Amino acid sequence: MKPKTKIQVEVNRLAKFLLKPTQEQQDYAINKMFPKLCFATKSTAFCLECGSDINVKDINRNRVICNSCGENLKVEMSRKRKFTSGWGTMGMAELVTSMGYDFQVIRNFEFRCYYEKGEKKRVFFWEICQNWYEVKGKRVVNSRILSSYGNYNGDMEIREHNRLVYGYYTNNNSYNPFPDFFHPHSKFRPEYEKRGINYKVLKDIRFSRLVDLVNYSPKIETLIKLNYHNIVGAWESNIIDRYWNALKICFRNKYKIKDPNIYKDLLDAMAYLDKDLHNAHYVCPKDLIKAHDFYVHEKRKAEIGKTLASNKKKCDNVNPQYIFQKKKFFDLFFKDKEVEVRPLMSVHEFLEEGETLKHCIFTNKYYEKKNSLLFSATVKGQRVETVELCLKTFRILQNHGLGHKKSKYSERIINLIKNNIKQVRDLVIIRKRKSKKQKSAS
Ligand SMILES: [Zn+2]
Secondary structure, three states, rough: OOOOOHHHHHHOOOOOOOOOHHHHHHHHHHHHHHEEEEEOOOOOEEEEEOOOOOOOHHEEEEEEEOOOOOOOOEEEEEOOEEEEEOEEEEEEEEEEEEEEEEEEEEEEEEEEEEEEEOOOOEEEEEEEEEEEEEEEOEEEEEOOOOOOOOOOEEEEEEEOOOOOOEEEEEEOOOOOOOOOOOOOOOOHHHHHHOOOOOOOOHHHOOOOHHHHHHOOOOOOHHHOOOOOOHHHOOOOOHHEEEEEEEEHHHOOOOOOOOHHHHHHHHHHHHHHOOOOOOOHHHHHHOOOOHHHHHHHHHHHHHHHHHHHHHHHHHHHHHHHHHHHHHHHHHOOEEOOOOOEEEEOHHHHHHHHHHHHHHOOOOOOOOHOOEEEEEEEEEEEEEEEEEEEOOOOOOOOEEEEEEOOOOOOOOOHHHHHHHHOHHHHHHHHHHHHHHHHHHHHOO
16 A cells, blocks of 8 residues: 555665674574474485485484584484475564654564575575554554464565455454564664563563553563563453562572463462462472472362262251151162162252262252152162152152262162062052042041
8 A cells, every 4th residue: 555644654765774684693593493303214314414325323312413514413213305494474674763753663573494405595585564553553564464373474564454355354463463583683762671571571572562561560571571571462451460469489499480371270279279379389389290280189189079069958957858858758668689779868869869879869859859769779788779759640750870870770770669669659548648638537
């Protein structure tokens, strides 16, 4: 697009004076992005850097030094004679002042290498996108066009973000690449440097986000200055606020947080367990993974314990009602050689039965069903199956063993109940007679 506003015209003019990365800067990028490789089979090998043959006998523990170019190479087993690397992106930050403007320029370069046996490697690179941030906050984009697939094509031109591109609306983060790293020669406004922004920090956080963050919170500034970039990159601001005291203990003890996500899980678990997060003993474990695994496991156990306690309370509350309804049947007991069948005699037993056999008899409140009687079948004291009998039709409604499957005793259990159904029927009829008598007496 043709530059329209005064600032766009100025950026368009100034962009022409920006320098390409020097050879040294290109080499830095390539060394950082692409490992130096040797492709080997059992009998042949070659150096991808210079294309020369390598004697496979020189390979030692997947490494070899190329006799021609002297590079120390990583050996990969491959029959390929040609190879093209993926894309890598390097950022460069520069300062440009002119005509009353004061720009922080963030530039992005894409690199890729082409390798072939017998040939020296070829490097391709181009600049894909520049963001010009004016000191008063205006942003001008000078970039190749961003395709809907997220890659850059066409010429470097002044472009507008938040615009329709190839049928898609772009957002604030379009034309705002997040490079793999920044070159150490990058230059930042003194006020940014004062707040700790430098090329190292930008490995973990996008430049635009970092500037917003340091403006928003002095805590972020502290984290950056004390080299906790990975926390700023991985944690939302509210998490940083929540665990600020623990982080301060880390600062004081110069404790390096190796993995911010694992560390957050650890803090979550310890907070749940009411551990003292002001205490370095908890907050700065020597072995992060070991501590994480331990406390996360403890938390899980505590969670299960809490559920158990609340279930137990539920049982205590509803048990009298259940006993009142079903105690009539508690003397029922049927058995054959191995199998024993008796009614569940308390709500606590429903809980136990459901947990042992992993079904929903407790959670779905079968103890509240007035017209059902629930039997538990056991073999040598082990619960094997639960049976629901209808007290109106005296039919078996369902029977389930472990995880809703039938046990191998299923048929015998059903027969035991069917053969003794008269006992159950008598109890129901007696109860009916009694309640009729009571009614007529009153
Ligand atoms: Zn070589």
